[in-house]
Amino acid sequence: MANNVSHITDYKVLARVVLILMSLTLLTIFVTSFHLGAFSVTVALLIAGVKAFFILTYFMHLKYESLLLRLLVTMIFVLYAVIILITFIDYAYR
Amino acid sequence: MSEKEIHIEVHRDDEASKLGMWLFIFTELLLFGGLFLVYTVFRAEYPQNFHEGSLELSVTIGAINTIALLFSSMTVAMALSAIQKNNRKLAMRLIAVTLLMALIFLFNKYIEWSMKFEHGLYPGSPLMPHLGRGDLMFFSLYFFMTGLHALHIIVGMVLLTMCFFKIKNGTLNYQKYIHLENGALYWHLVDLIWIFLFPLLYLIT
Secondary structure: OOOOOOOOOOHHHHHHHHHHHHHHHHHHHHHHOOOOOHHHHHHHHHHHHHHHHHHHHHHOOHHHOOHHHHHHHHHHHHHHHHHHHHHHHHHHOO | OHHHHHHHOOOOOHHHHHHHHHHHHHHHHHHHHHHHHHHHHHHHHOHHHHHHHHHOOOHHHHHHHHHHHHHHHHHHHHHHHHHHOOOHHHHHHHHHHHHHHHHHHHHHHHHHHHHHHHOOOOOOOOOHHHOOHHHHHHHHHHHHHHHHHHHHHHHHHHHHHHHHHHHHHOOOEOOEOHHHHHHHHHHHHHHHHHHHHHHHHHHOO
């Protein structure tokens, strides 16, 4: 039972994070309502990425986890980015 | 006295339990990641059909569900903080609110799917093969991805309900809360996936 002293996230921090997440949701809806094609897609996915970062950092409390776990999570997203890249290279030069 | 202490000593490794949960979450991310990849490829192939398809979906219902899920993610994270502070009553209340949000989500999903069913759009319906390949791909992916996600909501609800009763009978407490910690991680995963599903299916047109 090493590391039994775990960090307790403050209620206020969680409430603030959810407010940020909800504002970002409204922002996404607002931006995409203009139907700007590729621009909308980029902005919507960028905002989704920021939201995912907030959820991983605060809700899934990665901020207070060990370096090992944080590296593992980062690697999974790097791996997924590589998979997307390879798939698209495959489709582009078929 | 010393004999009693020996009996209490049960092997427990919370760090390892959490790591195991994260490894499972990785497989889930890659599962949905694969589906997102299929979506992206077919979207690039049939942009017009995917554009028209997403216009058929209700942004309002999608937005309400997003807010409900985000809120439920906050309440379950608060429930974990509450149990760590040994506030059982508050933890149980917060889990109950989370479950209520999950029910609202599923109810909206039911309304949404029923609207599609009324128009003859459901997996295996007689209408589906007569759609073009682009429309067929959009609605198949829509039903499969939101369906798999809804299934995850139901699994998450079962896990959190178990946590609720474990807090009630005291097996989950301020010294031993790894089940709630892992259950909450699973619930955040469900939220995380929805954060990408919502703009991809409903908003990007």
